[in-house]
Amino acid sequence: MRSEIPVSLLKAHPKNQEYYSNLSDEKYQEIKRSIEAHGIRDPLKVLPDYTVVAGHQRLRIARELGLEKVPVVILDVSLEEAEYLLIADNEERRQFDDNPIRKAKRAEFLKRYWGVREGRLAKPGTPEGHFVPQVKTLADVAEAIGETEKSTKRLLKLNDLIPSLQDLVSRSKLSQAAAYSLAFLPPEEQENLLNALGESGVCGLSVAEAKELRARIESALKERDDLAGKLAESQERERELDRKLSALQDQLESAREDIAERLSHEYQEKTEQALSNLKRQLKEARDETAELWAKLKQAKAKVTEKIVSDPKQETEIKNLKAKIEELEKQLAENNKPGADIVAEIERLESEKRVLEWEVNRTRQAVVFGNFVRKLFTPLMKAEDEYDNLVRQTELRGLHFEEARRWIAMLKRYQEKLGDAMRTVESGAGKVIDISKTR
Structure with missing residues (x-):
């Protein structure tokens, strides 16, 4: 239902700046002249709490012109649907924003909102094992943001970048192609890389250099994970030897007084020799564990250092x-x-x-x-x-x-x-x- 609401009550949607930048000055002034001459003919779309879903630029102009009230249509929808309408309204009005990070975030939301997955998607309540074709696909997401399906897949990967690297891409300092390779690294390795090379070093990476860095760091991470696996195995062997040693010590202690009377001296020597062997094996296992700990600690510290x-x-x-x-x-x-x-x-x-x-x-x-x-x-x-x-x-x-x-x-x-x-x-x-x- 259309009504008029005081401008002072309206507030911007929290996702608006994340998905879209302001209009160009030329376009903004054109709309401003129209509103100044004819008023706001297309009402703003708002939620019951007066959060604006569509019409942020019109609200901005109304405040600049000193308008006290603006026409609105109140939408009683969920927060997720309101976020979808925010994107849909801007795309329908052709207020495109070619910033790759903002576009990547819009694509990620549409992919999640439409339930886009690889292959087929089961509808809620569908019997287990029974699948139906999904209503929306990645091609629909690509069409909605004005990209090809291939470029949309690469854009979606940019959402895995840490915020500081996303900011460099947004400011056109780091190329999308180089950023795509860096997005495959874990967040902590992206931080380490940025600290090691500095902003100028990261921004100066070519596509080939970014790919090589990704391969070298992933190789170092695999080496670190392998060491961690070997360490876990060594620790398990150590625990097993501890259990065997403890059991043998208990057995020897309980039987020590009776061995001389009921068993030969030879059996006693064999038992003590077995105990000695277990102690030696346990020492070797502990030495191996300590060595693996040292290697693992060094591998963790040197993952990013390999690049310099x-x-x-x-x-x-x-x-x-x-x-x-x-x-x-x-x-x-x-x-x-x-x-x-x-x-x-x-x-x-x-x-x-x-x-x-x-x-x-x-x-x-x-x-x-x-x-x-x-x-x-x-x-x-x-x-x-x-x-x-x-x-x-x-x-x-x-x-x-x-x-x-x-x-x-x-x-x-x-x-x-x-x-x-x-x-x-x-x-x-x-x-x-x-x-x-x-």
């Missing part, structure tokens, strides 16, 4: 490890290993330690370089503007306490950076150019 390591150094380390394993195999096959083989193993082990130190040093340089760059980039960008301002302004006699603090802070950073550079120059290993660690 030097592939050439990693290959050299891998080759050295292979040579060491081959030499150790040769040692195992000989009763008395030759001195030359032992010396070669020690040399290769020494080379491996040096390379591993260089890899770790390079990673630290990446982190340090990114931090320093982040600190001084705004100052570098403002340098020209500062020079122009100094030329145009009479600064003699200008004094304020805050400037003193700025100058002192810059001096402290200068001293700290100087100390860091002197430490690098006096230390071992080659000097790393942090300007190439982007």
